[in-house]
Amino acid sequence: MYAIETTGLTHHFSPADRVLNDISLRVPEGSIYGFLGPNGAGKTTTLRLVLGLLRQQHGSIEIFGMPLRRNRMEILRRVGSSIESPSIYAHLTARENLNLWQIVFRCPATRIDEVLQLVGLAHTGSKRAGQFSLGMKQRLSIAVALLHDPSLLILDEPTNGLDPHGILEMRDLLIALNREHGTTILVSSHLLSEIERLVTHAGIIRRGTMLFQGPFAELAEKRKAVTIIDTSDNDRAFAAINEAGFEVRTEHEKLLVPDSPPPDISRINRLLVERGIDVYQIAPSGNDLEKIFLDLIGDSKW
């Protein structure tokens, strides 16, 4: 069962400017889904469509198994969101801001203190939200999203403006919400490192097209270690390694062989030297998740 399921979502702001292309987002219920992509990839546009902030052009959106178009009220009652920059009334205090939404969502007034405590803004008293730092505004925005104890939380770049400590706190808070309350969380980011220890599922988008979607473990599986080999003549080296029965491929003008035990590496080295090929580099690949992500979005410098 998916908390969010979009099919063939396509969107353009002008006929020549297609920002989303056939997006099929599938956020399993109870998951923490990391929606990743570089700036301008289409993350926010997708989230705005999912929340009904943009008029749907092509495709369908179902939330909690219900079409968004026909069940907007029922769905929004169970969704908390924070999209782009914080949405708060600058002339009101944190408590007054929350009071507005407490009336709208008809949740108990005690929730205001609970969420203020949860996001660390209980001490702000009569200070107006306009005087808050960006990090505090971000926290208040998240407090608004959490106020009615939603089943689905949609957060667009929630760590913007937070210091490293705040980012850790945010991560712990989201994990706790997911584990203790079963809240499904969709969180977007342009940095994999920010969410890799948070998410159970991931989707990677670039230029409006989904490049990967699935359990995060599947993405992590791509983290297969390889050995990079660079020589004075990589074509001859490729043939020699291949003839010796090793799996080898070329990438970025270097040779890659699957992670092998030291005796095999030693054998490859000896083989190349014996054939008069100078070996410049034999090194394990730094093929971490960030690199996989960068490779997927085509931004790898390596």
Added chain:
Amino acid sequence: MVMTLLRCIRTEWLKQKGSFASWLVLANGLFVPAILFAARLRRPHNLAALNRAPDFWEKLWSQMWQSMAIMMLPMFIILVTSLVVQIEYRNNTWKQLHTSPQPLPTIFMAKLIVILALLAELLVVFNLGLYLTGVVPGLLFGVPAPAAPLPYHLFLARNVNFLIDALPMVAVQYLLALHFKNFAIPLGAGMGLWLFAIGMISWQYSYVIPYTYCALDYFAATGTHMVKQLPASIQTMATAYFLLFTAAGLVLYMTRKERG
């Protein structure tokens, strides 16, 4: 449905707390009374004669409403509608509002009702200012209170009429303020329409311009009929325009491509 609307009105009203719109009610409502009050304090020797006049309240009403009907009330409507709507644009909160479980027509109506409530509040403040301007200067200088009784019913009826006369302006300004993110557009358009209306006030068909109704009604109440023959009462035309522009505003609001 009604409860949702009431809750929405309550939140919209709370948003105005401490905002510029709430200060504007006081500033605009007390501006004309303060000037006349000060003028009376400067010439205390005239107070006794003024207060003895049998048409004391009529004259005071006419003096005060001249500026109010022609200038202050239109200015207030142009500013306050923009301010109420700009709260969402300025704070980047349309998206939060539109992802809350409130039907779009409810949000639209709640904001409109708050604008109308602020307009009613302005009239209350203004009338209070009018009463104090009539009574307090005499008290300060030991002059007997105005001899003429306060014509409550007449004043109330005229206030209701002005409130209705102002409705088309509210609807047009609300439509513009909702549609344009840039504060300058509804403000500029409103000022332009108001100046155009004032310029055309003596035209025989000036009643087709909805921004003329407060001025036309003021002149009619003081015995000057700028338009010889009206196709219907000013209030009927104002109500029709209000319904038309409110419906247009609602359609535009509901069919927006982007909601934050």
